[in-house]
Amino acid sequence: xxxxLALIEVSPxxxxxxxxxxxxGAASRLGTPVAVVAAAPGSSAxxxxxxxxxxxxxxxxxxxxxxxxxxxxxxxAALALAFSALDPSAILVANSIDGRELAARVAARxxxxxxIDAVDVxxxxxxxxxxxxxxxxxxxxxxxxxxxxxxxxxxQGAIEDxxxxxxxxxxxxxxxxxxxxxxxxxxxxxxxxxxxxxxLRGATTVVSGGRGLQSxxxxxxxxxxxxxxxxAVGASRAAVDAGFVPQxxxxxxxxxxxxxxxxxxxxxxxxxxxxxxxxTAKTIVAINKDADAPIFEIADFGIVGDVFTVVPQxxxxxxxxxSNS
Amino acid sequence: xxxxxxVKQVPDTWGERKLNIDTGWLDxxxxxxxxxEINERALEVALSYQDSNDAEVIALTVGPASxxxxxxxxxxxxxxxxxxxxDDQLAGAxxxxxxxxIAAALTKADFDLVIAGNxxxxxxGGVIPSLVAEYLGVRQAxxxxxxxxTSDSVSGERGTENGSMSVHATLxxxxxxxxxxxxxxxxxxxxxxxxxxxxxVVWSLGDLGIDAASSxxxxxxxVLSTRQRPARTAGTKIVDDGTAGVALADFxxxxxxx
Ligand SMILES: Cc1cc2nc3c(=O)[nH]c(=O)nc-3n(C[C@H](O)[C@H](O)[C@H](O)COP(=O)(O)OP(=O)(O)OC[C@H]3O[C@@H](n4cnc5c(N)ncnc54)[C@H](O)[C@@H]3O)c2cc1C
Ligand SMILES: Nc1ncnc2c1ncn2[C@@H]1O[C@H](COP(=O)(O)O)[C@@H](O)[C@H]1O
Numbered sequence: 001x002x003x004x005l006a007l008i009e010v011s012p013x014x015x016x017x018x019x020x021x022x023x024x025g026a027a028s029r030l031g032t033p034v035a036v037v038a039a040a041p042g043s044s045a046x047x048x049x050x051x052x053x054x055x056x057x058x059x060x061x062x063x064x065x066x067x068x069x070x071x072x073x074x075x076x077a078a079l080a081l082a083f084s085a086l087d088p089s090a091i092l093v094a095n096s097i098d099g100r101e102l103a104a105r106v107a108a109r110x111x112x113x114x115x116i117d118a119v120d121v122x123x124x125x126x127x128x129x130x131x132x133x134x135x136x137x138x139x140x141x142x143x144x145x146x147x148x149x150x151x152x153x154x155x156q157g158a159i160e161d162x163x164x165x166x167x168x169x170x171x172x173x174x175x176x177x178x179x180x181x182x183x184x185x186x187x188x189x190x191x192x193x194x195x196x197x198x199x200l201r202g203a204t205t206v207v208s209g210g211r212g213l214q215s216x217x218x219x220x221x222x223x224x225x226x227x228x229x230x231x232a233v234g235a236s237r238a239a240v241d242a243g244f245v246p247q248x249x250x251x252x253x254x255x256x257x258x259x260x261x262x263x264x265x266x267x268x269x270x271x272x273x274x275x276x277x278x279x280t281a282k283t284i285v286a287i288n289k290d291a292d293a294p295i296f297e298i299a300d301f302g303i304v305g306d307v308f309t310v311v312p313q314x315x316x317x318x319x320x321x322x323s324n325s
Numbered sequence: 326x327x328x329x330x331x332v333k334q335v336p337d338t339w340g341e342r343k344l345n346i347d348t349g350w351l352d353x354x355x356x357x358x359x360x361x362e363i364n365e366r367a368l369e370v371a372l373s374y375q376d377s378n379d380a381e382v383i384a385l386t387v388g389p390a391s392x393x394x395x396x397x398x399x400x401x402x403x404x405x406x407x408x409x410x411x412d413d414q415l416a417g418a419x420x421x422x423x424x425x426x427i428a429a430a431l432t433k434a435d436f437d438l439v440i441a442g443n444x445x446x447x448x449x450g451g452v453i454p455s456l457v458a459e460y461l462g463v464r465q466a467x468x469x470x471x472x473x474x475t476s477d478s479v480s481g482e483r484g485t486e487n488g489s490m491s492v493h494a495t496l497x498x499x500x501x502x503x504x505x506x507x508x509x510x511x512x513x514x515x516x517x518x519x520x521x522x523x524x525x526v527v528w529s530l531g532d533l534g535i536d537a538a539s540s541x542x543x544x545x546x547x548v549l550s551t552r553q554r555p556a557r558t559a560g561t562k563i564v565d566d567g568t569a570g571v572a573l574a575d576f577x578x579x580x581x582x583x
Contacts, residue, residue: 096486097484100451100455101455108459108460111543112543112544114421114452116450135343135344139344139552140552141344141551143549144546146546148544180462183466183467186480186492187491189488189491253446254446272340279557291562296559296562297557297559299560302562309565309570313569313570314574317574321578
């Protein structure tokens with residue numbers, strides 16, 4: 001079986017990205033999964049162990065101190081080096097912000113074809129086929145690359161397959177980074193320590209709030225319901241613009257696309273651009289005081305009502321069920 | 326300073342957007358075509374620099390004949406001139422070819438700073454600025470929530486899933502901006518009238534020395550199949566009579582969702 005490279009993003013403080021398991025799972029479907037990492041010198045042993053546990057057969061660690069000073073250059077150089085060393089049949093990268101950008105630069109450098117935002121990948125007679133969900137899930141498109149190597153970015157949280165844990169062989173190489181054509185990182189501001197809530201991408205349940213929540217203080221209601229259900233928190237663009245939540249929570253056309261089992265929209269009108277990010281959810285619930293809100297056109301269960309009375313009652317009712325069962 | 330803003334014509338997100346089932350390409354007849362909102366923000370970043378500095382602002386698009394409308398809009402907002410790359414060979418161009426064409430056009434036009442949107446609303450690739458940067462061998466400072474331009478560098482806050490970082494690049498450079506970056510100005514009547522007299526240069530692939538067929542020497546993507554998903558329909562809708570929260574809990578329990 002040929003090698004399939006999975007570029008694993010590692011945070012400046014050494015944390016392996018949550019997309020690693022998905023990428024290695026996807027890579028193991030297509031060939032021999034090889035994790036490629038650009039990391040600070042001295043991190044290869046820990047990375048080898050962590051990524052082997054997620055299914056990598058080989059972990060290729062390109063070490064450079066520039067990971068904290070040069071934007072994307074180390075990851076691009078690491079992939080290009082691994083590509084020439086390991087002759088892979090495909091390169092998989094997360095469709096995160098860093099991921100898609102470094103994938104693009106690598107594709108241009110290697111004269112590879114680029115397939116973006118795949119929600120699924122498979123091997124068809126040796127060729128890599130990517131499936132895409134286009135225009136908010138209105139279309140499913142399959143694509144492939146002809147005439148060169150293939151680089152695929154995979155939507156975060158889209159593929160559930162996981163590879164079996166193993167003890168990976170670790171290859172460590174020093175990385176010479178030519179950072180001339182890249183920006184300089186002056187400072188890194190990590191998000192405050194992640195809450196216990198699941199990641200919005202890939203979450204089974206998402207509770208989102210819109211402008212109808214009225215204020216940052218009152219938006220807490222969305223978080224309370226989310227915590228009752230073990231759900232991730234999402235939002236409309238209007239809620240983001242109003243400062244109720246950070247932009248990373250935005251669901252929709254210019255935000256995150258989610259496809260959970262259950263999506264609950266609170267005080268969200270359901271503009272077409274919001275729907276583009278959530279209408280492939282299995283079950284949609286909406287609470288809105290306007291009976292004509294377009295969100296009801298796609299809701300499996302809609303309540304015309306005030307979120308500030310219905311949601312507390314819902315939380316209470318769920319609590320009672322929990323204690324009865 | 327010479328600033329080139331990359332603008333794209335896209336189907337209006339307010340309408341129903343369609344793909345041609347046979348080719349997988351955008352069905353341009355089915356919806357209104359508009360300038361992508363994110364590119365108005367990109368242009369605003371350039372124009373607000375120009376408001377208080379000496380700068381020339383050029384809008385550049387790669388697209389069919391109809392794409393001249395987005396250049397007119399950019400000129401009406403305040404761009405000084407525009408470049409339109411149009412060629413029948415570009416029908417169905419993939420990201421790689423589009424980026425090669427943009428890179429060649431930027432080389433021909435010359436620039437100090439290129440400003441793009443972070444992601445187009447139709448293809449949602451978010452990769453054109455990076456591809457172009459690699460082809461040109463210039464620095465990229467992309468996905469900026471805020472931008473500061475000086476005479477020899479550009480800096481800003483790059484937001485990612487894990488937080489943000491402050492980055493800078495000396496010019497020449499290519500940047501892309503997010504929705505958080507700027508609120509675009511509206512073209513006023515004077516701007517619309519003046520736009521009619523501003524120059525729009527039209528280039529073909531031949532003018533750029535690009536042969537679309539030669540893209541075969543690098544990988545290119547092909548669409549294998551396109552299927553339309555059935556539209557979603559409405560389910561139950563109730564009006565809260567004081568017990569809707571309980572009814573919803575029942576619904577969720579019945580579906581094993583709690
Ligand atoms: C290019 C482009 C991209 C966009 N991208 C996105 C995107 O990614 N995501 C996105 O969400 N939007 C996006 N939008 C914006 C979109 O068009 C809407 O403006 C936005 O989704 C509206 O958010 P909202 O539903 O919270 O606000 P509104 O439309 O103002 O709706 C608020 C709703 O709350 C209801 N409400 C008020 N009070 C209560 C109450 N007490 N109880 C119950 N209901 C109440 C109201 O009836 C109303 O329906 C985009 C727009 C454009 C042009
Ligand atoms: N055909 C095009 N013509 C001009 N600019 C483009 C074109 N396609 C993409 N861009 C620019 O690249 C940005 C990101 O696009 P994309 O990578 O396609 O999501 C857009 O917001 C534009 O600024």
